[in-house]
Amino acid sequence: MALTVRIHETGGPEVLKLEDMPIQPPGVNEVLIRQRAIGVNYIDIYHRTGLYKLLGYPVGLGMEAAGIVEAAGGNVTHLQPGDRVAYCGGPVGAYAEYRTLPARYVIPLPASVTDEVAAGGLLKGLTAYYLLHLSFQVHPGDTVLIHAAAGGVGLLACQLARHLGATVIGTVSTPEKAALARENGCEYPLIYTQEDWVEKVKEITQGKGVDVVYDSVGKTTFMPSLDCLKRFGMMVSFGQSSGSVPPFDPTILSQKGSLYLTRPTLMHHIEDYDHYAAYAAALFDLIARRILTIRIGGLYHLGEVKQAHIDLESRKTTGALILQA
Numbered sequence: 148m149a150l151t152v153r154i155h156e157t158g159g160p161e162v163l164k165l166e167d168m169p170i171q172p173p174g175v176n177e178v179l180i181r182q183r184a185i186g187v188n189y190i191d192i193y194h195r196t197g198l199y200k201l202l203g204y205p206v207g208l209g210m211e212a213a214g215i216v217e218a219a220g221g222n223v224t225h226l227q228p229g230d231r232v233a234y235c236g237g238p239v240g241a242y243a244e245y246r247t248l249p250a251r252y253v254i255p256l257p258a259s260v261t262d263e264v265a266a267g268g269l270l271k272g273l274t275a276y277y278l279l280h281l282s283f284q285v286h287p288g289d290t291v292l293i294h295a296a297a298g299g300v301g302l303l304a305c306q307l308a309r310h311l312g313a314t315v316i317g318t319v320s321t322p323e324k325a326a327l328a329r330e331n332g333c334e335y336p337l338i339y340t341q342e343d344w345v346e347k348v349k350e351i352t353q354g355k356g357v358d359v360v361y362d363s364v365g366k367t368t369f370m371p372s373l374d375c376l377k378r379f380g381m382m383v384s385f386g387q388s389s390g391s392v393p394p395f396d397p398t399i400l401s402q403k404g405s406l407y408l409t410r411p412t413l414m415h416h417i418e419d420y421d422h423y424a425a426y427a428a429a430l431f432d433l434i435a436r437r438i439l440t441i442r443i444g445g446l447y448h449l450g451e452v453k454q455a456h457i458d459l460e461s462r463k464t465t466g467a468l469i470l471q472a
């Protein structure tokens with residue numbers, strides 16, 4: 148039996164239930180993982196609240212974890228028992244001591260990457276990676292605006308943008324988060340609770356606007372962000388921590404400077420295993436070379452999952468949150 152977090156209905160953190168569930172032996176193309184560190188991501192909150200629909204209640208939660216392969220089913224060639232591994236994506240259900248899932252989501256871990264770093268950095272790091280290389284390729288001299296700059300994805304996006312030679316402007320809620328964002332490559336952390344960040348962006352860019360906005364906050368930041376972009380700038384909307392972006396007339400994109408808009412998801416970028424493995428290898432290399440540092444902002448036992456969700460939702464956290472199995 149394995150301790151597993153499941154929800155029987157959507158709702159607040161109280162719907163998260165810790166239950167003893169049978170361990171599923173791996174079928175063909177599957178592996179069984181003894182999990183050691185589990186990543187908590189904002190998407191887990193969307194799943195819990197029902198903003199993103201899940202099928203077949205009761206259902207597990209969680210999209211990423213690291214651990215050791217306990218058993219491999221038929222046809223699995225790239226993994227064997229004893230391998231250290233991590234995964235993100237695939238079916239939900241990472242909040243558990245043991246996990247059986249399709250092997251195509253599972254990546255072997257190099258010795259240089261600890262379980263905590265993998266569970267805190269794979270999903271968020273791959274997200275930062277595709278956002279800055281594929282959604283919009285950041286070049287030296289670009290100016291980028293990153294919302295929630297001290298968050299899990301935000302800190303990594305700041306580090307990577309700086310590494311790519313960009314000037315980084317970020318938004319954060321508190322002076323403590325501003326200091327952390329600055330340490331992670333954000334030259335201009337703007338405290339949106341204290342200052343008019345749109346005006347500040349115009350001032351910093353001398354009225355030109357930024358090349359790209361990476362917006363994971365959604366409802367409260369989407370529209371004002373369009374006013375921060377230069378002509379032909381790129382709006383990358385990749386989340387909605389403050390709520391969904393309200394419907395709008397696309398003509399507004401032309402009025403504000405023939406802007407581009409994309410709304411990408413990591414899952415499409417890692418659908419192909421070869422791409423997934425290549426991006427993960429690039430990410431692990433950036434970590435090994437200390438270009439990217441995964442900041443663990445909070446460690447919780449699996450049984451403390453409710454607290455982890457409360458903390459993440461209430462904007463108390465910085466960096467990545469980990470559940471220890």
Ligand SMILES: NC(=O)c1ccc[n+]([C@@H]2O[C@H](COP(=O)([O-])OP(=O)(O)OC[C@H]3O[C@@H](n4cnc5c(N)ncnc54)[C@H](OP(=O)(O)O)[C@@H]3O)[C@@H](O)[C@H]2O)c1
Binds near residue numbers: 295299324389464465
């Ligand atoms: N599309 C994709 O492929 C993809 C992949 C991964 C993550 N994401 C998205 O990226 C975002 C960041 O994920 P994460 O796990 O790294 O979380 P996170 O950024 O660590 O946490 C969310 C942060 O958003 C900010 N925020 C602003 N308004 C908020 C509000 N009303 N309620 C809650 N938070 C608010 C807070 O920072 P301040 O206190 O500084 O305001 C908070 O700390 C999420 O929206 C997630 O869905 C998208």
